[in-house]
Every structure is written in C-alpha cells, then in structure tokens.
Amino acid sequence: xxxxxxxxxxxxxxxxxxxxxxxxxxxxxxxxxxxxxxxxxxxxxxxxxxxxxxxxxxxxxxxxxxxxxxxxxxxxxxxxxxxxxxxxxxxxxxxxxxxxxxxxxxxxxxxxxxxxxxxxxxxxxxxxxxxxxxxxxxxxxxxxxxxxxxxxxxxxxxxxxxxxxxxxxxxxxxxxxxxxxxxxxxxxxxxxxxxxxxxxxxxxxxxxxxxxxxxxxxxxxxxxxxxxxxxxxxxxxxxxxxxxxxxxxxxxxxxxxxxxxxxxxxxxxxxxxxxxxxxxxxxxxxxxxxxxxxxxxxxxxxxxxxxxxxxxxxxxxxxxxxxxxxxxxxxxxxxxxxxxxxxxxxxxxxxxxxxxxxxxxxxxxxxxxxxxxxxxxxxxxxxxxxxxxxxxxxxxxxxxxxxxxxxxxxxxxxxxxxxxxxxxxxxxxxxxxxxxxxxxxxxxxxxxxxxxxxxxxxxxxxxxxxxxxxxxxxxxxxxxxxxxxxxxxxxxxxxxxxxxxxxxxxxxxxxxxxxxx
Numbered sequence: 001x002x003x004x005x006x007x008x009x010x011x012x013x014x015x016x017x018x019x020x021x022x023x024x025x026x027x028x029x030x031x032x033x034x035x036x037x038x039x040x041x042x043x044x045x046x047x048x049x050x051x052x053x054x055x056x057x058x059x060x061x062x063x064x065x066x067x068x069x070x071x072x073x074x075x076x077x078x079x080x081x082x083x084x085x086x087x088x089x090x091x092x093x094x095x096x097x098x099x100x101x102x103x104x105x106x107x108x109x110x111x112x113x114x115x116x117x118x119x120x121x122x123x124x125x126x127x128x129x130x131x132x133x134x135x136x137x138x139x140x141x142x143x144x145x146x147x148x149x150x151x152x153x154x155x156x157x158x159x160x161x162x163x164x165x166x167x168x169x170x171x172x173x174x175x176x177x178x179x180x181x182x183x184x185x186x187x188x189x190x191x192x193x194x195x196x197x198x199x200x201x202x203x204x205x206x207x208x209x210x211x212x213x214x215x216x217x218x219x220x221x222x223x224x225x226x227x228x229x230x231x232x233x234x235x236x237x238x239x240x241x242x243x244x245x246x247x248x249x250x251x252x253x254x255x256x257x258x259x260x261x262x263x264x265x266x267x268x269x270x271x272x273x274x275x276x277x278x279x280x281x282x283x284x285x286x287x288x289x290x291x292x293x294x295x296x297x298x299x300x301x302x303x304x305x306x307x308x309x310x311x312x313x314x315x316x317x318x319x320x321x322x323x324x325x326x327x328x329x330x331x332x333x334x335x336x337x338x339x340x341x342x343x344x345x346x347x348x349x350x351x352x353x354x355x356x357x358x359x360x361x362x363x364x365x366x367x368x369x370x371x372x373x374x375x376x377x378x379x380x381x382x383x384x385x386x387x388x389x390x391x392x393x394x395x396x397x398x399x400x401x402x403x404x405x406x407x408x409x410x411x412x413x414x415x416x417x418x419x420x421x422x423x424x425x426x427x428x429x430x431x432x433x434x435x436x437x438x439x440x441x442x443x444x445x446x447x448x449x450x451x452x453x454x455x456x457x458x459x460x461x462x463x464x465x466x467x468x469x470x471x472x473x474x475x476x477x478x479x480x481x482x483x484x485x486x487x488x489x490x491x492x493x494x495x496x497x498x499x500x501x502x503x504x505x506x507x508x509x510x511x512x513x514x515x516x517x
Contacts (some may be wrong), residue, residue, distance in 0.1 A: 019268065024157040028164040029261045030325045032177060035168050037329060038254035045257045048123055048181070049240050062093045063134040065217050066359065070142035071282040080207035082142070085217075086200050090135045097131035115174075122178030129189035133498035136196035142282070148199075152192030156189035160184035239381050246385045255333035256390035258326060263340035266314050267348055269306045273299065274351025281355040293354055293416040299352040301421050302411075302426050305473070307348035312432035313460045314341040320449035320456075336390040343398025346405040353408040356416065365411045373404035427471050435464040465504060474505045 066089045070082040104127065108120045133152075140148040161181050167176025237260045243253050277299040281292060318337040322330055357365050377400030384392025412418050439460035446452040468474065478501075 018156055020154050020166050024161045026265055026325075028161055028180075029258070031164055031168050033254065033258060033326055033330070036174070036177075038251040038332075042137060045237075045253050049237055052236070062089050062096065063138040065089060066135055066140045067138035068282060069217060070139055073141060075282075078207070079203040080205060082202055083203040083205065084207045086135070090132075093135050095382055097128045098272070100131065100394070101125065101128040116506050119174040119178035122175070122182045125184040126185040129185045131190040131193055133185070133322050136192045139196055139200060140192075149192065150198065151195075152188045152190075155191050156184045156188035159187045236399075238377070239385070239397055242378075242381050242385050243390065243393050246382070247389045249389065250334065252389040252393075255261055255330065255336055256320070256393050258333050259336040259340040259390065259394060260344075262318065262321065262337055263314075263344040266311055266341055266346065267307075268403070270303055270348035270351070271311065273302060273306065274348075274355075277352055277355065281352070282359045289360070292359065293418045296352045296356045296412065296416070297418050297420055300349065300418075301424060303352070304421070304425055305478075307345060308428045309432040309435060311341045311345040311348070312436035313439055313457070315339075316436045316443055316460070317453050317456055320443060320452040324449035324453065333390065336394050339391065339394050339398070343394055344401065346398070346401040349405050349409070353405070353412045356412050356418075357408065365415075366408060369404045369407035369411070372407060373400040376400045376403050424473070427473055429503070431464060431467040431471065431473070433462040434467065438463045468504050469509075474501070476505055478505065 066086060069085050073079070073082040100175055101124065101178070105121060105124045108124050109117065113120075137149055144192030160180050160183065163176065164181035166172065167180060170176075172179070237257060240253050240256060243256060277295065281299075282296055318341060319334045322333060322337045326333075354366055355361065366457070377396050378400050379396075381393050384395055386392075388395075409418075409420070413420065439456040442456040442459045443452045446455060
C-alpha cells in the first residue's frame with residue numbers, strides 16, 4: 001500500500017493546487033472574455049498562444065530530464081547525485097530561457113500589431129520566469145512530494161486574479177491582460193525557486209556520476225524537446241494559428257479558446273491523478289521496475305471511473321454553462337463547446353502511458369505517436385477549418401488526441417504486457433451515455449441556463465450512481481483506496497463521502513483489481 005498512500009497524498013496536494021488554479025483560471029477567462037469581447041480577445045489569444053508555445057517547449061526538455069534522473073537517484077537513495085543534476089540543469093535552463101526570451105522579444109516588437117505591441121511584449125517577457133521555474137517544479141515532483149509546489153501555484157494564481165480584476169475595474173485593456181500573465185509567472189518563480197533551492201542545497205554534496213549518465217541525459221532531453229514540439233500541436237490550442245489564417249472571422253479564435261478553456265477544466269481530475277501516479281512511476285523505476293505495468297494498469301482503471309462519466313455529462317451541460325458564464329455574445333461557440341468535452345476526453349488517459357514510456361527511456365515511442373497525431377491534426381483541421389471554423393479545429397484536435405493516446409497505450413500493452421480492464425471500460429461508457437442523455441433531455445426542457453445546469457446535473461448523477469450500484473462497478477478495495485483521499489477532507493464531509501462510497505459498493509462484489517495503486 002506504500003505506492004497507494006504516496007499517490008493518494010500527492011493527488012490530494014496536487015488536487016488542491018490545481019483546483020484553486022482552475023477556479024481562478026475559469027473566473028479570469030470569463031472576466032477577460034466578457035470585458036474584451038470575442039473580436040478583441042481573438043488577437044490576444046493568438047499572441048498568448050505563441051508565448052505559451054515557447055514557454056512550453058523550454059519547460060520540457062531539460063526540466064523533464066531533471067525530474068526523470070533526480071527521481072531515479074532519489075529512489076536509489078543517492079541525493080548527492082540528484083543535487084548535482086538539479087544545479088547543472090538549472091544553469092543550462094537559465095541560459096536557454098534568456099536566449100529564448102530575448103529572441104522572441106525582438107520578433108514581437110518588430111512584428112506585432114501596433115495596438116497590441118506593449119501587451120505582446122509583456123506576454124513574451126513572461127517566458128523567462130516560466131522556463132526557469134519549471135526546473136524547481138520538476139525537482140519537487142522528483143521527490144514524490146507535490147505539496148512543495150502548492151504555495152507558489154496558489155500565490156501566483158491569486159496574483160493573476162487580482163491583476164485581472166484591476167484590469168477590468170480600471171480599464172487597462174490588453175496591456176493589463178499582458179501584465180497579469182507576467183506578474184503571475186514572476187510570482188510563481190520567486191515563491192517556488194528559493195525554498196526549493198534551500199532544500200536541495202541541504203542534501204549531501206558528495207556524488208559519483210555513474211558511467212554513461214551524461215550520454216543518457218542528453219538524448220533524453222533532446223527527445224523531450226522534440227516530443228514537446230510535436231505535442232504542442234496535439235495537446236495545446238495550436239489550431240488557433242490555422243484559425244487566424246484560414247478563417248476570416250477572428251471571433252472563431254475566441255470561440256475555440258473559450259471551448260478549449262471550458263474543456264480543460266474537465267481534465268483537472270485526470271491531471272491531478274495522472275501527475276501523482278506519474279511521480280510514483282518515475283520513482284518506482286529506481287526501486288523496482290517489475291511493478292511498473294501493474295501501477296500503470298491501476299492508474300488507467302481509476303481514470304476510467306473518474307473521467308468518462310464527467311466528460312459525457314459535461315457535453316450535455318456545456319451550452320447552458322456557456323450562456324451562463326460568458327453571455328449571449330458567445331452563442332456562436334455553442335456547437336464547439338458541446339463537442340469539446342467528448343473530443344478532449346482522450347487526453348485524460350495520457351499520463352500513465354507516457355510516464356511509463358518516459359521512465360524506461362523509451363521516449364521515441366512518445367515522439368512517434370505524437371508525430372502521427374500531429375499529422376492527423378494539421379490535415380483534418382486544415383481541411384475542415386475553412387468551412388467550419390472553430391468546430392473544424394476542435395474535430396482536428398480530438399482526432400489527433402485519440403490517435404496519440406491510442407498509439408501510446410497500444411505500445412505500452414505490447415512492450416510491458418499491461419492488462420487493461422476492458423469490461424469496466426464498456427460498463428462505464430454505457431452508464432455515462434445514459435446519464436448524458438438524461439441530462440440532455442432535462443436541459444432542453446428548461447430555458448434558464450442556471451436551472452438547466454442544476455436540474456440536468458442532478459438527474460444525470462442519479463442515473464450515474466444508480467447504475468454504478470446496479471452494474472457492480474466498484475470493488476471493495478476501491479473503498480479502502482478512496483478512504484485515503486477522503487481522509488484528507490474535513491471530518492464531517494469525509495464521513496458522508498465514506499458512507500456514500502459504501503452504498504455504491506455491492507455487498508456481493510468480489511475483489512478483482514490490481515492492488516498496487
């Protein structure tokens with residue numbers, strides 16, 4: 001149960017961090033879009049994506065190497081070598097961040113729309129703290145203690161919220177939006193960097209680099225950058241570039257961004273659990289590689305239980321949620337926000353398979369899968385966007401995600417003999433479709449968005465949990481595992497959740513699931 005407790009503890013801390021960040025992101029997205037409107041916000045989304053693309057590319061190669069090899073040596077009890085890896089990769093990342101920021105600042109000052117030049121420059125300046133900060137974030141993940149990342153994320157999220165609120169109140173326009181992102185990333189860097197540096201410097205200084213370590217690290221870092229470059233096409237909102245150049249209405253960029261933002265909130269649960277499981281998978285590689293397939297399969301099972309129902313039900317509630325939060329100016333995004341939850345669902349299952357392949361230094365398979373998906377994304381989006389705008393972009397992204405995730409899991413199953421619970425997948429999918437149809441039927445009967453969401457959501461949950469019980473979805477050991485998470489809640493709430501879980505577990509159920517996670 002050691003891995004179970006570690007994953008659950010990290011899921012709890014990482015979950016709290018991401019819930020706060022997600023709530024702030026949702027509210028600020030609503031405020032920005034209502035304040036600027038779909039036309040004015042469209043160009044800003046385009047520039048923001050370019051800046052985020054550069055930050056993301058620089059935040060994977062070296063930082064991913066930091067996490068992978070620090071976790072490996074910490075798992076073996078060699079903190080001296082882990083300390084050396086952190087300091088060396090931090091130095092390299094700082095230099096890379098400086099070059100990237102200066103280069104793109106030169107580009108944006110010469111190429112940006114005059115009305116957006118200052119805002120664009122502020123967005124580009126945020127690249128430096130974001131890239132350097134990623135080393136400390138991954139170092140904390142390598143220690144399997146994600147609680148160390150929470151303070152910086154929470155403080156920076158509220159900084160962003162405050163600056164966005166000031167932008168709306170004092171009418172700072174697009175410059176305020178650019179300043180808010182720079183402020184958030186600068187605060188995140190400062191609050192995270194110094195405590196992390198202090199902890200790492202306290203480790204022993206003696207180290208003996210194993211033969212061939214540098215030769216292992218360099219290809220891993222280069223593969224990470226290559227993988228992330230292609231992954232940006234598949235997992236990020238890269239379609240905004242095609243939308244801007246292939247569709248004349250700039251509002252479609254805003255529509256797609258809003259749909260993407262709403263759908264990304266649904267991935268919160270999967271992101272939390274996937275990050276926690278991924279941290280343990282990397283550390284387990286240094287402890288006992290033979291248990292990796294079992295941990296990966298168990299992680300997949302819980303992602304099925306959590307993600308499939310959430311995305312199907314959300315698809316039926318997406319349109320009233322759009323009207324409630326963003327207003328009738330965004331009615332044109334109705335179709336894309338209804339499709340997005342279903343098409344982004346594949347991403348929920350990415351982390352375990354990718355972590356398994358990366359922990360065993362088989363990133364080439366991740367790269368191959370994302371290259372295939374990138375080709376599909378560009379091809380489908382290029383064909384559909386001229387006629388269908390944001391809907392075509394969403395379909396292209398969804399097709400790419402399905403291809404990438406399906407390919408990675410097929411490789412993991414083939415190489416590591418990972419056994420997945422396909423019968424459970426079929427049960428959950430069937431239950432989720434019925435719950436979603438119930439929500440849709442209720443929603444179309446009610447004109448008021450708020451009441452449509454509340455009534456449709458309650459009706460779908462009744463159907464969902466009723467079928468969970470009747471079809472014997474949960475196993476007795478699921479109760480023990482969920483209790484680790486519910487134990488982190490306030491006692492009165494934990495007691496209610498615990499009793500509810502007991503109701504869902506059929507008394508005649510027999511244990512049939514792996515027990516490593």
